[in-house]
Every structure is written in structure tokens, then in C-alpha cells.
Amino acid sequence: MFSVNKEPISPLSPAFGQSMALNQEQIDRDYRLDQLALFYKGIPFVAVCNILIASFVFWALYQPVLQNVLFIWLGAMFMVCGLRFVSWHLYNLSDWMSTVDKWYRIYQAGTFLTGVVWASMIGFLILTSAPEDILIVIFTISGMTAGALVSSASSFQSYLLFNIPPLFSAIGYFIVTGRFEMATMVGFYTLFTNLLARNIESSIRNSAYLKIVNKHLAEVALKEKHVAEEQEKLLEKQVTELELTYSQLKEKQAAYEKVVEENKRSRKDAEQANRAKSDFLAAMSHEIRTPMNGMLGMLALLKDTRLDDKQEGYLKTAVRSGKILLQLLNDILDLTKVESGKMELEHVSFDLSQILQEISDLWEARIRAKGLEYKVNLEEAADRRWRGDPVRLRQVLHNLVSNAVKFTMQGSIMIRISLAADEKETGVLKFTVIDTGIGLDMEQEAHLFEKFSQGDTSTTRKFGGSGLGLAICREIVSLMGGEISLSSVPGKGSSFSFTVRLAQESIPENGEGLQEIEAGQKMGLVCKAPVKVLAAEDNHINRVVVQAMLKVDDLTLQFVQNGVEALQAVRDGDFDLVLMDIHMPEMDGLEATRRIRELRGKKSKTPIIALTANAMAGDRETYLLQGMDDYISKPVDGKTLYSAMANLVDDLEICFRETSGEDENNLEEKQAKIEEFINSISER
Structure with missing residues (x-):
């Protein structure tokens, strides 16, 4: 089989230009990836610095009046820094490139909590108003916010989350204590640092963007170089493959022509075999039906003569055997019609209740003679005139009832008919034949509708039959637009159901055909x-x-x-x-x-x-x-x-x-x- 290896895309093709294109969304994503990597890379250093500076502040401000507050504050700082260490560790273990937004939020949350802890230093000034203590707190806050420009200024939003809590707390403290000149100075400092952070972020972003673009362009140039170097090899290889392909196509064409010729011969042989089969069945039908006609005709005449009981028994056996043979012949012919696609359904008006009456006339006496209960349940909505093939419908019902009678020794047999779907011009009827006979297991059910298939070999010996009846029923039901199914429990009985789609007869027609005898x-x-x-x-x-x-x-x-x-x-x-x-x-x-x-x-x-x-x-x-x-x-x-x-x-x-x-x-x-x-x- 000819195959083409996957090669680099030509730089002259549109696909190549599309693959090398760099859009703003891709730049932003690369920038965020680099930025996030830089943030988490600096977490250990920043956390250690925060702990050290907090420790120095603790030492510088330590006095009895602040003892408890300082311990709580230092513990909070250690806890926040510890959480940041944990986030840094989990970040390194995770597939962070596929969850960038989540790790951004975690980093910003840690930055904000750190800022809140530093902002809580303003609370120390409520307990002490010594100038040197105020100076230590204000210098520490200003120093930390200035230092944050190094670690967080590449993200202005992260910087705001860190410096707003301590600086706004300081401004609020000075306003409350009446030191408006100090509040103004801290306010200008806050504005200055934020503007500076904004400019730093812009510079860093532009520098990073240029770096990303240059990196990408370098990759493009390298790929173009590789593509250019391989074009000649690729063209040579393609020429070789095309020559090989041409040779293979010629071989395939010759093989295809050979297969076509063989298929023509096979089709001709199959058509001849099918014609021979049809001719054989036609001949056998004629040759078997001719003596059958004579035999059944003579038996019918013999029935009208004076016979003793023993002779009548012999006659009934002979008639029954002849009818069984005739039914087998009819089953084989029906199956042949279905397989050849030549079974055509009639489309005539008929009365459903009349068909049920004919089935009852044929079977009710036999059923009751076996001591079985017999019921027919016809839903009122289904009791109307329909257009379809009453002969084939009667054939299916007759076959299912015949099987029920054959395999039921005690209990009852019931026929139930309902309207499964009522449409504008058509309707779907559901027929169910329920018996309390010997039943079937799941393995027997799976093969029951196959040709020449019965429950098992003992069934064939005990009950007889060709095994064609249900296969023919399935084909007829399929031609009538329906399905046939079986539900059975061994030793409890069986329920055969089938559906057919029939045209609704709006105006009843006068009955035609044979008069009822x-x-x-x-x-x-x-x-x-x-x-x-x-x-x-x-x-x-x-x-x-x-x-x-x-x-x-x-x-x-x-x-x-x-x-x-x-x-x-x-x-x-x-x-x-x-x-x-x-x-x-x-x-x-x-x-x-x-x-x-x-x-x-x-x-x-x-x-x-x-x-x-x-x-x-x-x-x-x-x-x-x-x-x-x-x-x-x-x-x-x-x-x-x-x-x-x-x-x-x-x-x-x-x-x-x-x-x-x-x-x-x-x-x-x-x-x-x-x-x-x-x-x-x-x-x-």
C-alpha cells in the first residue's frame, strides 16, 4: 500500500504562514506564564525576608504593654509566610501551565494577606504613642511597600493588593490622631509608589513582550531554515514516491480489472444459480402439487362415503398428513418468495373482527377440546376496517395460535389486539398471543426465528413441525412495516407480540369474497x-x-x-x-x-x-x-x-x-x- 510520510510544511504555503503567526492572545499567555513563574520563583526569598523583618520589628518594639500583641502579630506573619511556602511547594508539583488563573489567584491572595499583616502594625500605635515607636512602624511600612516594587510591580494589581492595606491604614491613623501633615505625606507617598509601580509594570510588560516576540521570530527563522534545507530532499522524495505510486496504481488497476471481471462472472453464476433454484422449486411445486391434488381430492370424496369408525380414523390421519405436507410445501414457497423479494402484499379493505372470528372458528373448538381456556381481547379503538393484506395477517396469527395450541397442555390461550399508534392516515396494530405452555429459555429464544429452528431436537420429535413458520412470520411482519418479538419463561408460558402498520379505511366497503358457511x-x-x-x-x-x-x-x-x-x-x-x-x-x-x-x-x-x-x-x-x-x-x-x-x-x-x-x-x-x-x- 502506498503511503506518504508527514513532512514539514512549505514556507510558501498559507498553512505555514498560519502556523507561524503570532497574535496578541498568544503573547499575553506567554507573558502571564513567564510572570507567574517569576512570582513563584521569588516566594521563598520574599517569605524569608518578611519573617526576618517582622522579627526585627518584634525586637525593636518589644515592651510589656505590647508583649501579647507582638506575639500574636508575629505568629500571624509566620502563618501567612508558611502558607505561601505551602503554595510554592504545591505549585512546583502541579501542572501549573494548564491552570494559570488558579495559581494567579492563590499568589494574589497570599500577597494581600501579607499586606494585611503589615497593616495590622498600625494597631501597635493605639497602645503606645512613643515617637520612636511611631517612627519604626511608619518606616517599616514604607520600606516594605517600596521593597514590594521589586517582587510584585510586574503585576500592578498584585502590588495594589499588598500596599493598599498598610498605607491606607497609616493614612487613617494620622487623620484620626490629627496629624494631617503626616497623612498628606503618606498619601503622596502612596500615589507616588502606585504611579511608579504602574510605570514599572508597563516597562516590564513591554520588555517581556519584545523578548517573547524576538524568541518567537527566532524560532520562526530557525524553522524556515530547516524547511528550506529539507525542501529539496522533500521534492526528491516526492518525485520518487510519485513514480512508485504510478507503478502501484498501474498494478492496482490491473488487479481491479481482474476483480471486476471475477465479480461479473460470480454475479452471472449467482444469477444462473438463482434461476436454477427458482426453476427447481417451480418444477418441484408442480410435480408435488399434482399428485397432492389427486390424493387430497380423492380423500375428500372418500370422506363423503359410508365408513366405519376405524376407516374414518385412517382417513383423518391421511388427510392430516396430506395437509401437513401441503403446508410444508407452502412454507418453502413462501420463504422462497421472501428471499427473492417477490412476495407482494395486497392492499384491500378488511374487517379486523372478521379475521379474529375466522381464527376463532378454526381454533376455538380444538383449544377447548384440550381443556384450555380461550380468550380474545380486541381493543375498541382497533376494531374498525383497515386496508392491507388480510391473508398474510391471518397467516401470521394462524401460525402463532397453532404454536400456542401445540405447546400448551393446560391453562389458557389468549389473543390480544390493541392500537399502538393512531396516525392521520395509518395506524400501528399490536397483536399478542399469550399461552401457558412449556415456555422457552433465553438460548432457545435467541434462535427461534431462524429458518428450520425450533426449541430443541426433542421438540421436533415430540411436537413436529418444519421450523419455517416463525421465520416466515418474521419476514411477513417486516414487509408489513412491523416487528415480532417473544417473551417467555420456561414452564410458565410464552407471549408472542408483533406489530403491523396498516392504512385506515375511512369509508367502510361492502364485503366481498366467499360467503360465510x-x-x-x-x-x-x-x-x-x-x-x-x-x-x-x-x-x-x-x-x-x-x-x-x-x-x-x-x-x-x-x-x-x-x-x-x-x-x-x-x-x-x-x-x-x-x-x-x-x-x-x-x-x-x-x-x-x-x-x-x-x-x-x-x-x-x-x-x-x-x-x-x-x-x-x-x-x-x-x-x-x-x-x-x-x-x-x-x-x-x-x-x-x-x-x-x-x-x-x-x-x-x-x-x-x-x-x-x-x-x-x-x-x-x-x-x-x-x-x-x-x-x-x-x-x-
């Missing part, structure tokens, strides 16, 4: 006039299933085995509806549909329903774009088929009939139908 009723078709239906299906089992489902009075059903025959039949006949398989020999269903749409006259408008085992993402949209009117995936559900046919053919309508009073002849006829089918399978 009451208990004890069975959906069917009835013809208001003769109806002729063409079914293009090459699989014998599927033909038998369709024929059994469409055994309706006044409905004529004609079968063909490929697209060529279907096209010819539409040309020659007059059909009200075509049920078209997609994968057929000679000509597939899509090509046959395209050619039917190219026919002249009303035959080109013949309604066509795709009846196919293809159930991959985008299949429905593809078939509708190719000219088909509706799409039904195998295994075919009778209710879905009847509803689609009734929507496309005016002379067909859905009817409901009671199943409890089915006559013996009908049962015998269906029994014969099953036996005929079994015989046909045996012959084949």
Missing part, C-alpha cells in the same frame, strides 16, 4: 341455465377430482388432454368457461390461451381459469398478463373453485346445502365413484 352446511354450485365447461388436464387423477367436484345438474363438463385439443375444442364448440392446466404435452396452457385470445368473435372472450400446480412468486401475475381471467393453484379447494367459476359465469351461482340429510343413494353413488377410480388406477 354455517355449521352443517356445504358449499356447491347451481346452474340457472345449462352451462358448458371445458377442462384441459393431462393428469387422469386430476380429471377425476375435477369431475367429482363439478358434478352439478345442467353443467356439462368436457375434458381434453393438451393445449392443441383445447384450442380445437374452443374453435368447434361453444363453452361458457375453460379450466386450463399449464403444463401439458404438445402445447402448454399459456400458448393455448394466447391462441384462444387471437380467435375471432366472442370465442376469444371465453373466460379461462388457470388450474395449475405452479405456485411460485409471480405465477398469478404472469398468467393474468397472458390473458387468463383467474388463477387457482393445486391442490384445488372446492370453495375457491366454485367462487371463481361463479364470478366469471353469470349462469352459475354458489349455493349451500345441509349435509346431515344426505340420502343413501347419493352415498352409494359416491362409493361407486371411489371404487371406479380405484379400479382405473389398478388398470393403469
Whole structure:
């Protein structure tokens, strides 16, 4: 990897000028640093001098009347000087350059206290009025204030803090005692020393500033000299580095071009692998759904025949196994849709309470059969019409309730729905499914929403399942703008919660779709006039299933085995509806549909329903774009088929009939139908 070493800045560059610039703030800071260093450097000498002079004053003024006061005064002087020694010691131990203001304040405080102690000498004159004592006090104060010019005059403020207390005390004493000429003389002395201190400070400051500037300019000149000496070396080095960089860039360009080419190949391979995966799943979906359609269709017909208890048990087991296999197939296809980004959500109006009723109709009887309590709590604010995908929402709820039923042996199962956020055009609904089942520990929770993941291997053996349901729920909830979460305690139960963002439906719409089937009723078709239906299906089992489902009075059903025959039949006949398989020999269903749409006259408008085992993402949209009117995936559900046919053919309508009073002849006829089918399978 190419790198450039950090070199001195060129003196010709603006950055260099900025780095060498000297402003007033920098000068003031350097001056304060030098001044503070000088102050603290002189503290030991000044403190010793104060102690010595105070001792001489003590000796000179000592007399019985002043004995106690002198001892107190001398002790105060020793204490103040001791504190100044302590501050000097701490200053030397500290990082004083980063706390200049603090140490300035400490120095000034010590100076002021020293001045106050010297000012307290005026108190001696209250106890003694001997001329020689007055002379000693006044000369001592004047001498100390004059001497302070040496140690503190570089800071006029510090000098004032020292000399104002003693001098103003002396002036006050002389005024009180009536010695106005002495007060005037001390006043002039005070003014003179302060003016002198002011001038000394100004001279010292100017001298220090010049010293700082000269020092800085010398540093600048030295740096400029070093920079000038290194410019040639730097330029030579940069030329060498540029040549090296050019060589490295050429190598990188060649490597980059190689990586780009490899990425193109990898992307092409990935796209081919993805297409192969989709093709494989589409083929497997078709190949598995085709026999599944026949198996579940025949089991549905077998259910309507006369069976003993043992046979009914076998039949229920077979139906349950077939539905589990179909659900596994649907889960894999759903997961594939999500991973490929082809799962599209509907945006239709629906009633939330109707979805909950459908879930309850499906699960409540099973839940209560296990001896469990079942509750549904729908918040009033959430009980309204929404716009979204009710099918996917029902799928998520169904999966969570199914898991709750599966893993709960005693206690209760509750569904709770609330409005988490109510916005102007949208709302966020929160769904919670709570059970008192076996629960999960934290380690199991961490992996529960992963593909093919369950609580543990024993769960798989005891309770079954593919481990895809919750992974699909998580993806669907994410597509619906929400999140799914779990809270669980082993042995106590689990609480699954998820949120979805839905559009609010301001004006209720009339319900559409399948009518609700009451208990004890069975959906069917009835013809208001003769109806002729063409079914293009090459699989014998599927033909038998369709024929059994469409055994309706006044409905004529004609079968063909490929697209060529279907096209010819539409040309020659007059059909009200075509049920078209997609994968057929000679000509597939899509090509046959395209050619039917190219026919002249009303035959080109013949309604066509795709009846196919293809159930991959985008299949429905593809078939509708190719000219088909509706799409039904195998295994075919009778209710879905009847509803689609009734929507496309005016002379067909859905009817409901009671199943409890089915006559013996009908049962015998269906029994014969099953036996005929079994015989046909045996012959084949």
C-alpha cells in the first residue's frame, strides 16, 4: 500500500504562514506564564525576608504593654509566610501551565494577606504613642511597600493588593490622631509608589513582550531554515514516491480489472444459480402439487362415503398428513418468495373482527377440546376496517395460535389486539398471543426465528413441525412495516407480540369474497341455465377430482388432454368457461390461451381459469398478463373453485346445502365413484 510520510510544511504555503503567526492572545499567555513563574520563583526569598523583618520589628518594639500583641502579630506573619511556602511547594508539583488563573489567584491572595499583616502594625500605635515607636512602624511600612516594587510591580494589581492595606491604614491613623501633615505625606507617598509601580509594570510588560516576540521570530527563522534545507530532499522524495505510486496504481488497476471481471462472472453464476433454484422449486411445486391434488381430492370424496369408525380414523390421519405436507410445501414457497423479494402484499379493505372470528372458528373448538381456556381481547379503538393484506395477517396469527395450541397442555390461550399508534392516515396494530405452555429459555429464544429452528431436537420429535413458520412470520411482519418479538419463561408460558402498520379505511366497503358457511352446511354450485365447461388436464387423477367436484345438474363438463385439443375444442364448440392446466404435452396452457385470445368473435372472450400446480412468486401475475381471467393453484379447494367459476359465469351461482340429510343413494353413488377410480388406477 502506498503511503506518504508527514513532512514539514512549505514556507510558501498559507498553512505555514498560519502556523507561524503570532497574535496578541498568544503573547499575553506567554507573558502571564513567564510572570507567574517569576512570582513563584521569588516566594521563598520574599517569605524569608518578611519573617526576618517582622522579627526585627518584634525586637525593636518589644515592651510589656505590647508583649501579647507582638506575639500574636508575629505568629500571624509566620502563618501567612508558611502558607505561601505551602503554595510554592504545591505549585512546583502541579501542572501549573494548564491552570494559570488558579495559581494567579492563590499568589494574589497570599500577597494581600501579607499586606494585611503589615497593616495590622498600625494597631501597635493605639497602645503606645512613643515617637520612636511611631517612627519604626511608619518606616517599616514604607520600606516594605517600596521593597514590594521589586517582587510584585510586574503585576500592578498584585502590588495594589499588598500596599493598599498598610498605607491606607497609616493614612487613617494620622487623620484620626490629627496629624494631617503626616497623612498628606503618606498619601503622596502612596500615589507616588502606585504611579511608579504602574510605570514599572508597563516597562516590564513591554520588555517581556519584545523578548517573547524576538524568541518567537527566532524560532520562526530557525524553522524556515530547516524547511528550506529539507525542501529539496522533500521534492526528491516526492518525485520518487510519485513514480512508485504510478507503478502501484498501474498494478492496482490491473488487479481491479481482474476483480471486476471475477465479480461479473460470480454475479452471472449467482444469477444462473438463482434461476436454477427458482426453476427447481417451480418444477418441484408442480410435480408435488399434482399428485397432492389427486390424493387430497380423492380423500375428500372418500370422506363423503359410508365408513366405519376405524376407516374414518385412517382417513383423518391421511388427510392430516396430506395437509401437513401441503403446508410444508407452502412454507418453502413462501420463504422462497421472501428471499427473492417477490412476495407482494395486497392492499384491500378488511374487517379486523372478521379475521379474529375466522381464527376463532378454526381454533376455538380444538383449544377447548384440550381443556384450555380461550380468550380474545380486541381493543375498541382497533376494531374498525383497515386496508392491507388480510391473508398474510391471518397467516401470521394462524401460525402463532397453532404454536400456542401445540405447546400448551393446560391453562389458557389468549389473543390480544390493541392500537399502538393512531396516525392521520395509518395506524400501528399490536397483536399478542399469550399461552401457558412449556415456555422457552433465553438460548432457545435467541434462535427461534431462524429458518428450520425450533426449541430443541426433542421438540421436533415430540411436537413436529418444519421450523419455517416463525421465520416466515418474521419476514411477513417486516414487509408489513412491523416487528415480532417473544417473551417467555420456561414452564410458565410464552407471549408472542408483533406489530403491523396498516392504512385506515375511512369509508367502510361492502364485503366481498366467499360467503360465510354455517355449521352443517356445504358449499356447491347451481346452474340457472345449462352451462358448458371445458377442462384441459393431462393428469387422469386430476380429471377425476375435477369431475367429482363439478358434478352439478345442467353443467356439462368436457375434458381434453393438451393445449392443441383445447384450442380445437374452443374453435368447434361453444363453452361458457375453460379450466386450463399449464403444463401439458404438445402445447402448454399459456400458448393455448394466447391462441384462444387471437380467435375471432366472442370465442376469444371465453373466460379461462388457470388450474395449475405452479405456485411460485409471480405465477398469478404472469398468467393474468397472458390473458387468463383467474388463477387457482393445486391442490384445488372446492370453495375457491366454485367462487371463481361463479364470478366469471353469470349462469352459475354458489349455493349451500345441509349435509346431515344426505340420502343413501347419493352415498352409494359416491362409493361407486371411489371404487371406479380405484379400479382405473389398478388398470393403469
